[in-house]
Amino acid sequence: MNLPLLTISARYGWMTQQSRFSASIAGREKKNYTLLKKHQLSYNHGNSKVANYGTVYELTDYDEALVPKVYHSFSLTSENSSKFIESYFHTKKLDAQLRKFIASTARMDGLLNISFDDFMKVKLFAPERCEQSKISRIINLIEKLITLQQRKLEQLKQLKKAMLQYLLTTEKKSAPLIRNKNYNNKWDTTTFSKLLNYERPENYIVTNTNYRKNGIPVLTANKSFILGYTNESNVYNKGEAIIFDDFTLENKFVNFPFMIKSSAIKILTSKVNYSLYFIFQLLQHTKFIKEGHARHYISVVQKQTVRIPPSYEEQESISDTFSRIQSLIKLQQNKIDQYTTLKKYLLQKIFI
CATH class of the missing domain: 1.10.287 (Helix Hairpins)
Incomplete structure (x- = not known):
């Protein structure tokens, strides 16, 4: 059947296999798939940080689709709303019942092996x-x-x-495509080593990682950014800075007092007559070649050639x-x- 092949993501709900895995994994004959129709539901008895005891999702974006048989797929009687049932499972109020069924079974291939018969025993309150x-x-x-x-x-x-x-702009072009009409000078060619000072992090590393709910933020350069808060006193409080992860090249602009957790972080500040926030944007714009699990700031970043406006304004x-x-x-x-x-x-x- 030439129908969409779907899979459930605990975080994003229904996704096509192409969008989730960059390929179809169903096989040519699709033996292990079943037909799901609009407003029918599937329970993915998977295990993830988002949904420890699985998730139920209603099919809404397609009239029909093929879904893995390992999901428990079902329809509702006319007295019940599919969206209501889906939302009920997302409250996690039914997890305690599901946990009991898991306790009496084994985990199989990373899935919580809840049988369809056990799943049908789950009790819920519905108006x-x-x-x-x-x-x-x-x-x-x-x-x-x-x-x-x-x-x-x-x-x-x-x-x-x-x-x-x-x-x-890049080092090959003397000026960007869009520019304020008040400025017409060519941009200077330079390197990050001439734009930035760096400081090692040892003086500002937090010693107690049992973080508090308030106090001085403890930072990382990756997506999580603020790990927690501390009341320790060895705080970085010298004004604006860029925290730069020497291994991953991830970086964040910081304009408040902070401490850090990792010795891999370098603290960058601008040299005289250079805007630190502008240099931060240059770091975001520049493509660096990573050298495996190595420290990159001195060996890669400092040597990188960039262009910058001669005017601080x-x-x-x-x-x-x-x-x-x-x-x-x-x-x-x-x-x-x-x-x-x-x-x-x-x-x-x-x-x-």
Whole structure:
């Protein structure tokens, strides 16, 4: 059958195999797949940090699709709403029952081996169809708002990416594609070693990693950024800095007092007459060649040739543009977080 081949991601719900695995893994005859129709549901009795005891998802984006037989797929009687049941499982209020079934079975191939018969024994509280539908509409509305806000966030990130291409330049070009009309000088060719000072991190490494809920933030250069908080006193408090991971080349701009956890972090500050936030954007824009699990700042980054406006004012003007876009990105992320928190709150309060 020429139908979409779907898989469940605990974090993102239904995904095509192509988008999740970059290929179809079903096999030519699709023997281990079953037909799922719109508004039917599947329970993926998998095990992940997002859903320890599996997740249930309703098929909404396709009229029909093929899904793995290892999922427990089912439809509902006319008295029940598919969205209501899906949302019920996402509250985790049924995990205690699922845990009991897992305790009496074995884990198989990374899956929690809950049989279909055991899954059908799960008890839940459901109001009449009319109330289920009203609850489902509320959840659907919030999910649509979250999706819209996520699209806006992606658009802002794409805008920033485009502006990096238009407002900065490479060593082969003397000026960027877009430029303030007040500046017309060619950009200088230089290296990061001439733009930045670096400091080793030993004086600012936190000794106690049992973090607090408030105090001085403990930072990392990767996506998590703030690991927690501490009340230790050996704080970096010298103004703006870039924290740079010597192994991964990840970096973050910091303008508040902080401490760090890893000795792999280098603390970078600008030399005189250079805008640190502009240099931070250069770091984001520059493609470095990694040398395996090696320390990169001295061997790779410092030697990298880049171009920079000779005028500090032009550097600051470009920095201001990126700062404004970054502020919009942060505001947009806050909106998503607020809607997500609202959804979690409602899921806990609406369901028994």
